[in-house]
Amino acid sequence: MSSDAGAPLLEVEDLVTRYPVSRGLMGIIAGRPRLNVHAADGISFSLRSGEMLAIVGESGCGKTTTAQTVMRMIEPDGGRIRFRGSDITTLSHRQMRPLRRQMQLIYQDPYESLDPRFRVRDTVEEPLIIHGEGGTKDGRDKLVREALERAGLSPPELYVERYPHELSGGQRQRVAIAASLVLNPSLLVADEPVSMLDVSVRAGILDLLAGLRRAGLGILMITHDLSTAAHYADRIAVMYLGRIVEIGSAKEVVRRPQHPYTRALVSVAPSRDPRTGSRPQLLKGETPNAVHIPPGCRFHPRCPQAIEECKSVDPQLRPAGGEGQEAACILVGRNEHLDANGGGPGAPTATGPGRI
Amino acid sequence: MSTRGPVLRVEDLHVWFDLPGGELHAVQGVSFELHAGERLGLVGESGCGKTTSILACIGLLPPNASVAGRVYLNDRDILEGGESTVAPHRWKDVAMVFQGAMNAFNPVKRIGDQIAEPMELHRTAKGRAARTRVVELFEMVGIAPERVDRYPHEFSGGMRQRAAIAMALACNPQVLLADEPTTALDVMVQAQILELLVQLSEELGLALVLVTHDLPVVAQTCSRAAVMYAGRMVEDGATTDLYHDPKHPYTRLLFSATPDLYAQEHIVSIPGVPPRLDRDIVGCPFQPRCDRAFAPCPTIAPPFVTVAPRHAAACHLNDVALERTQ
Numbered sequence: 271m272s273s274d275a276g277a278p279l280l281e282v283e284d285l286v287t288r289y290p291v292s293r294g295l296m297g298i299i300a301g302r303p304r305l306n307v308h309a310a311d312g313i314s315f316s317l318r319s320g321e322m323l324a325i326v327g328e329s330g331c332g333k334t335t336t337a338q339t340v341m342r343m344i345e346p347d348g349g350r351i352r353f354r355g356s357d358i359t360t361l362s363h364r365q366m367r368p369l370r371r372q373m374q375l376i377y378q379d380p381y382e383s384l385d386p387r388f389r390v391r392d393t394v395e396e397p398l399i400i401h402g403e404g405g406t407k408d409g410r411d412k413l414v415r416e417a418l419e420r421a422g423l424s425p426p427e428l429y430v431e432r433y434p435h436e437l438s439g440g441q442r443q444r445v446a447i448a449a450s451l452v453l454n455p456s457l458l459v460a461d462e463p464v465s466m467l468d469v470s471v472r473a474g475i476l477d478l479l480a481g482l483r484r485a486g487l488g489i490l491m492i493t494h495d496l497s498t499a500a501h502y503a504d505r506i507a508v509m510y511l512g513r514i515v516e517i518g519s520a521k522e523v524v525r526r527p528q529h530p531y532t533r534a535l536v537s538v539a540p541s542r543d544p545r546t547g548s549r550p551q552l553l554k555g556e557t558p559n560a561v562h563i564p565p566g567c568r569f570h571p572r573c574p575q576a577i578e579e580c581k582s583v584d585p586q587l588r589p590a591g592g593e594g595q596e597a598a599c600i601l602v603g604r605n606e607h608l609d610a611n612g613g614g615p616g617a618p619t620a621t622g623p624g625r626i
Numbered sequence: 627m628s629t630r631g632p633v634l635r636v637e638d639l640h641v642w643f644d645l646p647g648g649e650l651h652a653v654q655g656v657s658f659e660l661h662a663g664e665r666l667g668l669v670g671e672s673g674c675g676k677t678t679s680i681l682a683c684i685g686l687l688p689p690n691a692s693v694a695g696r697v698y699l700n701d702r703d704i705l706e707g708g709e710s711t712v713a714p715h716r717w718k719d720v721a722m723v724f725q726g727a728m729n730a731f732n733p734v735k736r737i738g739d740q741i742a743e744p745m746e747l748h749r750t751a752k753g754r755a756a757r758t759r760v761v762e763l764f765e766m767v768g769i770a771p772e773r774v775d776r777y778p779h780e781f782s783g784g785m786r787q788r789a790a791i792a793m794a795l796a797c798n799p800q801v802l803l804a805d806e807p808t809t810a811l812d813v814m815v816q817a818q819i820l821e822l823l824v825q826l827s828e829e830l831g832l833a834l835v836l837v838t839h840d841l842p843v844v845a846q847t848c849s850r851a852a853v854m855y856a857g858r859m860v861e862d863g864a865t866t867d868l869y870h871d872p873k874h875p876y877t878r879l880l881f882s883a884t885p886d887l888y889a890q891e892h893i894v895s896i897p898g899v900p901p902r903l904d905r906d907i908v909g910c911p912f913q914p915r916c917d918r919a920f921a922p923c924p925t926i927a928p929p930f931v932t933v934a935p936r937h938a939a940a941c942h943l944n945d946v947a948l949e950r951t952q
Binding site: 328329438468470472473474475476495497524535536538540541542550556557621624 | 866
């Protein structure tokens with residue numbers, strides 16, 4: 271990390287985002303307490319240019335809220351967001367506007383994110399018009415074609431005049447990516463970019479993102495799929511109930527998970543090889559709602575290793591496992607932790623599929 | 627394996643949809659069989675006809691669909707007389723967990739009452755007996771029996787999916803068709819539901835068809851899998867054989883496109899898109915996307931034949947391999 275001279279592209283510090291729960295008129299009259307959904311409850315991470323960080327977690331863990339707050343699409347209730355070294359946490363909409371072109375969002379569903387009445391050209395050109403970029407019509411046209419090529423839609427002539435319904439799911443997602451690339455951003459936030467796509471085309475979209483990262487973009491990928499994150503991201507942050515419970519290099523987090531929650535997640539990721547018998551370590555129940563967060567460690571009611579102390583101590587991220595790896599668990603480094611870690615679930619390795 | 631014949635045998639199933647733009651041949655000759663206690667994964671990408679195939683098996687296709695082929699339940703063709711021969715078996719012998727079933731409960735009716743409905747419809751139990759059965763079903767799928775009188779919104783997603791499975795099991799079926807039963811669920815809940823399905827098939831001798839696009843789920847849950855492409859069966863065999871010794875390039879490429887936490891190889895997408903099913907397909911439907919297509923592929927459709935013990939595939943490469951060994 272120290273090798274990087276400049277400031278990180280994105281720094282997030284103790285970010286908090288809450289959504290108030292509607293009490294209803296009766297609730298207000300009855301004087302029921304105001305309740306909040308603690309979607310992001312003290313999130314800190316940083317992202318460098320040319321790096322892909324995957325935020326992994328189950329639904330409701332706050333990963334999408336975190337991404338949207340970082341982009342200032344949702345107002346944070348606390349914490350700091352620094353983009354290229356300057357604090358953007360409290361910038362007004364007007365002040366944010368020139369920065370918006372530098373940070374772009376790719377949505378999950380390319381069937382919904384594209385306007386069905388817009389030709390590919392219109393979709394990709396729109397950001398240029400909004401931001402007053404690209405000069406003349408011809409100038410914009412050139413940028414549109416370049417963006418399509420960068421997104422792997424080549425030759426662009428084949429696509430510019432088409433409507434979304436004439437494209438496959440993978441091609442639609444490439445159009446959405448082209449529209450986010452046309453302004454030449456330095457940060458891409460991809461929210462479940464392949465979960466709506468067929469398995470056979472997912473790798474193509476992920477390779478495209480990996481290529482953009484190599485070309486120097488910083489990419490924040492939100493995903494529920496640990497396997498995808500392990501294959502493509504440089505680092506993985508695992509979220510549970512509004513907190514990052516573990517962060518580190520993708521390989522280390524998957525091979526030597528330190529937090530009991532990460533270990534459980536790794537153990538339930540099914541392998542494509544039937545002979546790689548994983549030993550699923552099933553957690554009881556489901557993630558509690560983020561309104562009433564359990565005291566102490568928020569994972570303790572479901573944790574197979576919880577001890578008495580976990581009910582009262584709220585653990586912070588601290589170094590664990592490999593270099594740069596951190597986990598929020600008081601058992602890290604203790605004997606009980608090491609015992610449970612012996613022959614962790616990351617142990618088996620699969621061979622590739624057979625040939626025909 | 628038991629000496630008894632298959633519980634369910636599907637032979638040369640075809641489904642056409644009559645659409646405004648013309649006719650769509652969604653299922654183009656699907657055949658498979660299933661024994662008691664067996665778990666078969668039916669896999670393929672969206673639009674390959676996997677859901678349509680199983681809906682046809684229990685006669686639940688929309689009115690614009692026409693069906694041909696035979697579906698034998700314990701050696702009796704239940705498609706023969708249309709609705710009149712399917713209806714008595716639907717839910718009673720062959721039940722289904724629909725895609726998104728957990729979100730299909732009536733929000734203003736108690737879960738327990740909704741689960742009792744099929745029993746009353748098929749007259750397998752009513753009143754107090756039905757209620758006793760609901761409690762029994764709840765225990766079977768791992769829901770606390772005191773929750774029978776709760777409403778759907780009081781259940782989490784995973785619990786509603788368990789309830790949907792309980793509802794499918796209400797009349798004690800021999801075959802359970804599960805359409806993407808874990809797709810909308812989180813990984814941890816997915817693992818719980820899959821464990822439940824495995825346990826049910828083992829304890830009740832239930833024959834299970836798991837329809838999914840998720841190969842790892844099938845690899846870890848089913849002993850056998852059938853791979854579909856463009857409305858046809860391209861390969862059917864033991865999941866270990868499909869992975870380690872595939873007999874169709876599509877199967878291999880689909881596995882290669884699937885990320886695996888435990889594998890190092892780069893994952894690769896399959897170029898191109900599946901063919902349109904509203905036009906006649908000449909030759910092998912996968913040929914334009916295949917990395918091993920050769921002379922006969924563009925013109926001659928490969929037959930779906932047995933290529934090894936308990937392993938069938940529809941690919942000309944196997945003819946070549948066969949000739950070489952002879």
